[in-house]
Every structure is written in structure tokens, then in C-alpha cells.
Amino acid sequence: MNRLLQLFCCVGLAAGLGPAAASAEQPLDLARDDVRAFIEGAQERHGLEPDAVRAVLGLARIQPPIIEAISRPAERVRPWHEYRKIFITEERIAAGAEFWRQHRDQLERVAAESGVPEEMLVGIIGVETYYGRILGRYRVLDALATLAFEYPPRSAFFSKELEQFILLASEQGLEIDGPVGSYAGAMGLPQFIPSSYRAYAVDGNGDGRVDLWESKEDILASVANYFRVHGWRPGEPVVAPAVPGGSDPAPLAHQGLSANTTVGALWQAGIGLAGPAPADPDAAAGLFAQEREDGTAYWAGFHNFYVITRYNRSLMYALAVHELGQAVRSRVEAGVDAG
Structure with a gap:
């Protein structure tokens, strides 16, 4: 029995016993046709044991607020001047400058190796999670299951992400019902969805794992790799x-x-x-x-600006990332000059 199936068998044994199962109010109905189709598809595409996948889904809880959140993202309901005020603040710039100072060596090394400048890495993490202060409040399993089975406009997309998350949990040794993230199932400081985590996240510190929550080396290297793969051109304007x-x-x-x-x-x-x-x-x-x-x-x-939109398909998002990164760089450079 491979490691993936061992993980799922363990989950299956615990699924009916843990506190999550006892306290949740809206469990996923495993008898639904679309749920059964998902289980069958996971077996066909990845050889996952149906009973094990069923046990994983038994831990999922449907969260109606997730549907409300994805239906009204800030990029679609706010004008630029309101959206900008969320991210370009004195507090966030100061937090970014402190993050830069604390992790200067890692930032400089990743920037030199990838060609993605420090301000871009800092801008992404600052907009995504306020440098780790806002990581999301939904279990990733719940978010993906809710959107896969209760949000028809994007059910196909999130069904694939749910499948990717199950695979990711095994590969990285994550507890399947442990990680917490955004309402869309994005995780860690750079907020990678499961497919991006598996495709672009890299082991920046060489410890054999990719930790997007605690390892700043992994976090920075993974953001840089995402941009590199999507065509970032070093030295070009944004x-x-x-x-x-x-x-x-x-x-x-x-x-x-x-x-x-x-x-x-x-x-x-x-x-x-x-x-x-x-x-x-x-x-x-x-x-x-x-x-x-x-x-x-x-x-x-310009070209690099549209590369940023590959991270989040929004012009306002890309503009906020750029402005925050530039503001943080200016703050750091002013501090260095003053010292």
C-alpha cells in the first residue's frame, strides 16, 4: 500500500470519531450524484481508493458564507480608490518594511537567482496576507468542497482543486482537515491554490518539504518561481x-x-x-x-504588469501589488539612508 493510500485509510478510520464530525452543522451529503461522480473520477484519474476519498469528504462541511464571499470579490464591487485604501496604508507599508529588514538575505538571494525583484515578492505577500497576519479563516477542505458542490458557476474548477488538495495533502504530509485559508481555498503567505502549490511551489531551504506557512525561503522562492514560469522579464518596467x-x-x-x-x-x-x-x-x-x-x-x-495578473486576474490587484511593493522599497531605502 503506497503512502497516499495509507494516509487515506487513516483518515477513513478517524472520520466518524473526531470533533469536527461531531460539531459541524452542514456535512456534505455523500449520497449525492455529483459527490459519487467526484469519487469515481478521483479513482479513475489518480487511483485513489473510493472509500478513502469518501472518508475525506465526510470531514468536509458546507459553509454558506463562502458562497457569499466568492459572489462579491472586492475587485468587482469596489472602485479603484476604495480598493487601493485596503492595501496601500501606512500600517501595511511599515509592516512590509519590517518584513524586508527581517528577511533581507533571503529576499536578495531569491531576487538575484530569479530576476524577480524584492519589491514584487514583498508586494505579493503584503497584498495577499498582510505578511502572514491574514491567512484566511476557512478550512481549505471546507472551502473547496463548498465551491465544488454548492457553487455551480465554478464547480468544475473547484472540483479539480479539491482533487489537487487531496493529492497535495499526501505529498506534503498535511493533515487533510487541518490547513486554513481563504474562501477560495488559497493557502499560506502567498495564498496558492492547490494546483498552483503542486505546480509552482518549490523547496527553497532544501529540507525536502515545501512549507508556505513558516519557511520564508520556501515562500519567497515559490512566489518568484510562479512569476518566472509565467514569463517575468528581469529589469523591464511594470x-x-x-x-x-x-x-x-x-x-x-x-x-x-x-x-x-x-x-x-x-x-x-x-x-x-x-x-x-x-x-x-x-x-x-x-x-x-x-x-x-x-x-x-x-x-x-507593460509585459510584466500582465504577468502579475496571472497571479490574480485583476488589473486593480496588479496595480495594488506594484504600488505596495514600490512604497515598501522606498521606505526601506529611506531607512537605510537615514542609518
């Missing part, structure tokens, strides 16, 4: 505020997650860029608008 000239920039703007124009086309339209930008007029760029308190503002995103 985003720049756009300065409209005499023409209306709106016709060139879009909210898509890829570049829709070029730097040269922006110049020809009379749009200036108030920040670092590619020197090549043929370089891809995307012009997008966001609402500030005093009206509409425009930015030009």
Missing part, C-alpha cells in the same frame, strides 16, 4: 501613469488582461508616460482606466 494630451484616451483603453496596443501607438495618440517605460515603440502596452476620487485616471501596463 506600469506607468498615463498623461493624456489633447486627445481622448478612452478609445484606446480597455479592461482586458493583456496588452491591446503599443508604446509607440500611445505616443502617437499624444499620451505621455509619467514613469519608466520601454524604449522600443513596438513594445506591447495596455492602456486602462481606474476611478479615483477626483475622476478617471489612466495607466499603461
Whole structure:
């Protein structure tokens, strides 16, 4: 019997005895057709014992607040100026600077090896979990089971993530009903969903495990690896505020997650860029608008900006990560200069 099946057999023996089973109010109905289909599919795709998977699902609890949360993500219901206030705060910048100082050696090493700059790594962790202060409040098993079986718009996606989580728990020696994360089943300081954890997380300290909760080496190396795999280009600019000239920039703007124009086309339209930008007029760029308190503002995103959206498919998210990272770097550099 392999290690995976041993894990599941142990879970199966305990599933009806633990406090979770006794105290939960909304257990998953294992007799449902879609639950049975999931169990059969896990066996067909990965050779997982049906009784063992059934025992794992017996530990899951359906959480209605998860459905409410995923139906109203901040990126969709807030304008930019409200969304920005969540992440670009004095407290979060100060916490980021302290995180940077505490883990300077690891940050510098990972940045040098990967080409992903320190401010990007710090920006991601700061937006995702406030440097570990906000890791989520739902058991990952509950979140994924709820979305797999009670949220039809994305049930196929979350069914795959639930399957990936079962595999991940065995590979990394996680207690199947132990990890806590976001309402979407994202885990650890960088908030990787199970498929991303298995595909992109790396062992940064060489201890044979990938720990995205405690090991800063693993955490930083894994975030950097995610960006490297998705095409991060070292040394290239990310985003720049756009300065409209005499023409209306709106016709060139879009909210898509890829570049829709070029730097040269922006110049020809009379749009200036108030920040670092590619020197090549043929370089891809995307012009997008966001609402500030005093009206509409425009930015030009370049290749690396759209790489950030692969982490979270939101322009506002990518802009917040960039701004927070830059603010933290400025704070750290000011502190070094002052010292």
C-alpha cells in the first residue's frame, strides 16, 4: 500500500470519531450524484481508493458564507480608490518594511537567482496576507468542497482543486482537515491554490518539504518561481501613469488582461508616460482606466504588469501589488539612508 493510500485509510478510520464530525452543522451529503461522480473520477484519474476519498469528504462541511464571499470579490464591487485604501496604508507599508529588514538575505538571494525583484515578492505577500497576519479563516477542505458542490458557476474548477488538495495533502504530509485559508481555498503567505502549490511551489531551504506557512525561503522562492514560469522579464518596467494630451484616451483603453496596443501607438495618440517605460515603440502596452476620487485616471501596463495578473486576474490587484511593493522599497531605502 503506497503512502497516499495509507494516509487515506487513516483518515477513513478517524472520520466518524473526531470533533469536527461531531460539531459541524452542514456535512456534505455523500449520497449525492455529483459527490459519487467526484469519487469515481478521483479513482479513475489518480487511483485513489473510493472509500478513502469518501472518508475525506465526510470531514468536509458546507459553509454558506463562502458562497457569499466568492459572489462579491472586492475587485468587482469596489472602485479603484476604495480598493487601493485596503492595501496601500501606512500600517501595511511599515509592516512590509519590517518584513524586508527581517528577511533581507533571503529576499536578495531569491531576487538575484530569479530576476524577480524584492519589491514584487514583498508586494505579493503584503497584498495577499498582510505578511502572514491574514491567512484566511476557512478550512481549505471546507472551502473547496463548498465551491465544488454548492457553487455551480465554478464547480468544475473547484472540483479539480479539491482533487489537487487531496493529492497535495499526501505529498506534503498535511493533515487533510487541518490547513486554513481563504474562501477560495488559497493557502499560506502567498495564498496558492492547490494546483498552483503542486505546480509552482518549490523547496527553497532544501529540507525536502515545501512549507508556505513558516519557511520564508520556501515562500519567497515559490512566489518568484510562479512569476518566472509565467514569463517575468528581469529589469523591464511594470506600469506607468498615463498623461493624456489633447486627445481622448478612452478609445484606446480597455479592461482586458493583456496588452491591446503599443508604446509607440500611445505616443502617437499624444499620451505621455509619467514613469519608466520601454524604449522600443513596438513594445506591447495596455492602456486602462481606474476611478479615483477626483475622476478617471489612466495607466499603461507593460509585459510584466500582465504577468502579475496571472497571479490574480485583476488589473486593480496588479496595480495594488506594484504600488505596495514600490512604497515598501522606498521606505526601506529611506531607512537605510537615514542609518
